[in-house]
Structures are given as C-alpha cells and as structure tokens.
Amino acid sequence: MSSQPEPGAEPGSGRPDVLVHRLPSFALPFLALLCDHFTVLDPCTDSPDEPAHAFLARRAGLTRALVCVGPIPLPADTLRLLPSLRLVVATTTGVDKIDLRECRQRGIAVTNAGTTFAEDVADYAVALLLDVLRRMSTADRYVREGSWLKNGDHPLGFKLRGKQVGIVGLGNIGSHVAKRLQPFGCDIAYNSRSKKPSFPYRYHASVHDLAANSDVLILCCTLTEETRHVIDREVMTVLEDRGVIINVGRGGLIDEKELVQFLMRGELGGAGLDVFEDEPNMPKELLGLDNVVLSPHSAALTPESFEALGELTVSNLKAFFSNQPLSCLVQGE
Amino acid sequence: MSSQPEPGAEPGSGRPDVLVHRLPSFALPFLALLCDHFTVLDPCTDSPDEPAHAFLARRAGLTRALVCVGPIPLPADTLRLLPSLRLVVATTTGVDKIDLRECRQRGIAVTNAGTTFAEDVADYAVALLLDVLRRMSTADRYVREGSWLKNGDHPLGFKLRGKQVGIVGLGNIGSHVAKRLQPFGCDIAYNSRSKKPSFPYRYHASVHDLAANSDVLILCCTLTEETRHVIDREVMTVLEDRGVIINVGRGGLIDEKELVQFLMRGELGGAGLDVFEDEPNMPKELLGLDNVVLSPHSAALTPESFEALGELTVSNLKAFFSNQPLSCLVQGE
Numbered sequence: 001m002s003s004q005p006e007p008g009a010e011p012g013s014g015r016p017d018v019l020v021h022r023l024p025s026f027a028l029p030f031l032a033l034l035c036d037h038f039t040v041l042d043p044c045t046d047s048p049d050e051p052a053h054a055f056l057a058r059r060a061g062l063t064r065a066l067v068c069v070g071p072i073p074l075p076a077d078t079l080r081l082l083p084s085l086r087l088v089v090a091t092t093t094g095v096d097k098i099d100l101r102e103c104r105q106r107g108i109a110v111t112n113a114g115t116t117f118a119e120d121v122a123d124y125a126v127a128l129l130l131d132v133l134r135r136m137s138t139a140d141r142y143v144r145e146g147s148w149l150k151n152g153d154h155p156l157g158f159k160l161r162g163k164q165v166g167i168v169g170l171g172n173i174g175s176h177v178a179k180r181l182q183p184f185g186c187d188i189a190y191n192s193r194s195k196k197p198s199f200p201y202r203y204h205a206s207v208h209d210l211a212a213n214s215d216v217l218i219l220c221c222t223l224t225e226e227t228r229h230v231i232d233r234e235v236m237t238v239l240e241d242r243g244v245i246i247n248v249g250r251g252g253l254i255d256e257k258e259l260v261q262f263l264m265r266g267e268l269g270g271a272g273l274d275v276f277e278d279e280p281n282m283p284k285e286l287l288g289l290d291n292v293v294l295s296p297h298s299a300a301l302t303p304e305s306f307e308a309l310g311e312l313t314v315s316n317l318k319a320f321f322s323n324q325p326l327s328c329l330v331q332g333e
Numbered sequence: 334m335s336s337q338p339e340p341g342a343e344p345g346s347g348r349p350d351v352l353v354h355r356l357p358s359f360a361l362p363f364l365a366l367l368c369d370h371f372t373v374l375d376p377c378t379d380s381p382d383e384p385a386h387a388f389l390a391r392r393a394g395l396t397r398a399l400v401c402v403g404p405i406p407l408p409a410d411t412l413r414l415l416p417s418l419r420l421v422v423a424t425t426t427g428v429d430k431i432d433l434r435e436c437r438q439r440g441i442a443v444t445n446a447g448t449t450f451a452e453d454v455a456d457y458a459v460a461l462l463l464d465v466l467r468r469m470s471t472a473d474r475y476v477r478e479g480s481w482l483k484n485g486d487h488p489l490g491f492k493l494r495g496k497q498v499g500i501v502g503l504g505n506i507g508s509h510v511a512k513r514l515q516p517f518g519c520d521i522a523y524n525s526r527s528k529k530p531s532f533p534y535r536y537h538a539s540v541h542d543l544a545a546n547s548d549v550l551i552l553c554c555t556l557t558e559e560t561r562h563v564i565d566r567e568v569m570t571v572l573e574d575r576g577v578i579i580n581v582g583r584g585g586l587i588d589e590k591e592l593v594q595f596l597m598r599g600e601l602g603g604a605g606l607d608v609f610e611d612e613p614n615m616p617k618e619l620l621g622l623d624n625v626v627l628s629p630h631s632a633a634l635t636p637e638s639f640e641a642l643g644e645l646t647v648s649n650l651k652a653f654f655s656n657q658p659l660s661c662l663v664q665g666e
Contacts (some may be wrong), residue, residue: 127463
C-alpha cells in the first residue's frame, strides 16, 4: 500500500514538508493537489489558536520549501524562523511583499507565477477600460435602482476608437493588453525600462511623457522602489480632465491620496482600479464616485488560471526536491 | 442677410420642413445642426400640450421628410396623418418599430443609421461579455457595499480564452465583435441567413445548432418576424447551465419570460442585456440577479457616434431635397 517516498522526503516521512504561508482569509485553491504530493504544514489550519511565529519555531525548523499564497508579506523576521528554508514558491506574479534581499543573502530561491495570470489580467485591464469609458457598472446600478424608468437616459460614455492608450510596462501582461486593444481602434504607446523593437507601438522614455500623449494610462508593471508612486501629481496633471487610469499592477504604483483628490475635483476623467495601496481597505471617498470602477484584486483570478497555477506550483516543488531546474525563477539560490 | 433657399424648400419659406418624431424623454442630440439647415417641426417642443396627432393634422400636411428619433413606434396610423411624406430618416440601425409595409405601399423611402453605431455596439457587446464572465459589475457593487473588507474574496469569474462564442447575425456589428474577440483567444462561430465565405469563422445553419456548440451567444441581428424570440426555451436548454447570452440587438430576440426563469433556476450561467422587450420596463426579477449585467439600451450611444449620426442625417435630408441618391437606404420609394 505504501507508495515510493517522494524524492527529497524528510527522513522518517513519506513526503517532503511544504509550508503554506497565507492569510487565514486567503484559502489555497489547489490545496488538495499539494496534499497529494507533500506533507502540508499550514499554521492557519494545523494550529489556528497558536501565534504563527510560535508554530513556525516549533514545527518548521527543518522545512526547506514554502508556498507563499497571495499578496501576504514575507518579511525577514518570518524568514529567520525558517533556518532550513531554500525555496519560496510565490503564487503571485508580483513578489514585492517578499523580502528578496534577505532571500538573496540566505541563498533562498524565489519563483513566481510566471505568465500564468498574464492573459486573465490583460483581459481584466481591457474590461476595466471598457467599463470606465462606456460606464457599464454605473449603468447597471442605474437600471437596478430604477433610475432608467424614473429619469430616462443614462449619461453617455465614450468611444474607444481613436483613444490614445499608454501602457506602463510592456511585459507579459502589457503586451497582451496591447494586442487586445488594437481591434478596438485604440492607438497604442508604452513606457518600459527600455525600448522593445519587436513591438510596433510608440515608445516613450518616461511615464510623464507617455501620459502627456495619452487619453488612457494602463498600469501593468511590477511594483519596485523605482515604480512606487510612478503615477504622481505631475503625471495626473498632464493626463488632464478627460484622462483615465486603469491599474491592474499594484496599488503602490499610484499616489492614491492624490488620485482621490484628482477624481473628486473632476481633474481626471475616471479610473478602473483592481488594486489599492492598503487592500482590502481603500479611501472611503472612492466608494461614492461614479467615474470609478472598483474591483477586489480579482484580475488574475479565474478557476482556469488557478488550475494552471496548481500545476506550476507542484511541478516547481517536485523539481526542487529532485534537484531539477526551477521554472519562473525570480532569483536563484 | 437672407441666405439662398435650400433646394426643395417649401414655397414661401427659406428652408424645407423636417418633422421630428420622438418621445418627449428622448432628446435629439444634433437638433442645432438640423436647425442650421431646415425648419424643424417638433410636436414635443412646438406644441407640448396638444395631442401629437392633432399637431400633425394641423401643421404637417405638407411635410415631406420625417426624422424618427430612437426606438419610437411609427405606425400606419401616424403615417396616415402625413399625406405628403416621402422620406423617413431613422436615427437607429434597427427599424422594427417603423411600419415598413405602409411605407412601401405609400412609396416612402426609409433610411437607417447604417454602420454609424456598429463599432460602438460591438465594443459594448464585448464589454458586456467581459463583465458577465469576469463579474465586474457585481465586483464593483461588492466593494462599494463594504463586502470585500467584511467577507473577503469575491466569487471567481471565468476565463475568456477557449470559450466557444456563437454570434447570431454576422453583419456590421457581429463581424466587429468577432474581430475584437479573436485576440482574447475565443473560438468564434456564427449563424446568419447564409454562409459568409469571406469570414474564417465556423457557420451553423440554425441558431439551435449554434447554441448547442457554444458557451456564449451574442445577439447582433435585427429583429424581424423571423428572428422574434429566436432565443427560446429550446435554445436556452442546449446552452446549458454555464451558458451566457449577450443581447445588443433588440429585446424581442429573446423570450424574456423564459430567460428570467432559466436565470433564476441557475439553468443559464448569466446574461448581459442592453435591450429588453418593453423598455424601459423589465421583469423585476432581473434586478435582483447577480449573474446578470443590465444596461439601459446604451450600446450605440457615445458623443462621437451621435456626431457622425448628425452628419449622416443632415446629408441624407439634403440629398432628398436635391433629388440626390440617399445613403443607408433600408427600402426605396
């Protein structure tokens, strides 16, 4: 009945330990798949009443691999409770909440979700843009509250054809966004660290310059020290009062306090926001604005992408325990 | 100071009469442009307290051209009050509310909005599909009512890639929808009166057959005697419980009572509806459903498309009064 021990199994156990690092509210959608192959340690379910650090100190001293679920912080303090750790498998594309410097110093490899979510996020960015420009979510509220019957026509939205769309970050997500927007007749330009000659779109060396030539900015880049608050007061000013900002990257890309002021004063046309600086909190003022579409960090989330993510995670953990090469490496050991 | 009379002007006046036929709640967005060229008769503003038929009988006996604004009925009874009428310029693409038989018998030419709205409607169809599949409008409501903070994650939507999308009516709008959905990785098929070999998509000779092979149906056809309730109980049954219906055509294409039942019983996955059988009324049950996106017949409406429509309308009226050929002729004299 006993199966062959997995390669890399801890002595005395059939399967290697894998620590799941998550917020209690954030379930791992492919937990069953993980349990098929590994002994899963999960402080949230194994010992919900014990402080996480106590559980880690007591139980995870020999743990060599950790799955970091969703956008939960993984700071140096937590990493120091895991002296044997050699691999962090992030289930997200962005790894800005993981202390990469500590990992580098400790020789801990870090992998991310790679391109698993790129198409879904790109779809969502286009959906947010359509929603803001054509006022779908406000129209749906308008109909549901009976205003169509009572007050007649809903205010008009705007046409997509001819809109100058500036994409900030022409990576996996940004390039999918561009490809999707072309048949709508949008005119695409972009900013990225360097010009990408394989794409036919106009390049701007600065976000400010891109914004000055755009009706719409779509944020698809990662959050780093350099990109934090890349959308600041100056960028919003040059976008002007018809300008629209779509954010499917990270909340920290935008100076959120300034954004709220610009939207409330009508100095920006609208925004479609899937991410916020302090999720799930957000500035209360946003909740009352009709020129904003709000979304609970859902761009990447479809059952189909979770399935692909489960396969990638298990395959990377198996590779690690068999000393095989890792996929989607953000930084090596 | 007096300008040259327009060709075709009524005797004694500088400009030919044009009758505006509209609902009081439905303003003509390019009225000023019309007034630049014609003497506009508008019962709603010229004589708001008089019954429309009395105004027409009294004032419009010599009127040769009528602009039919939005989806207002133009029945034989009304047409009979206008013995000199020779042209109906519809501002819509669909002319199902105009008595075309009476027009034909009387030798009244009818023009429509042609392709003016095709791209905006196609954009909106894609927006509705993205909204239903990725649950944007419900997500926006979820965030605004504080549920993200209180209850955590919003239910997942579905991926676009790989979805079998069936387009009912591959005309101006349908073909624009298809072109837009290709980069999302959707697999396109269609039904229309006849196969269109210039398009690379799979053809199904019946809507029932198309539905049986589709995850999504997008209704882009005109409403005629043949297409009324083309989406009936049988079609909804073969779409199955994950199936989605998007309607940017006319409400009468769907058996709305059946649709409500299917949606409430969870026997359809969802619907995105811009049009309804008895606008602006709709079945109350729809207002409470979360798998439905509701829109107040807005697909065609952007300031940019209204501007183009104004130009088309004036150009057709000028052509008529100069005995020049008409554009967008639905049926000739």
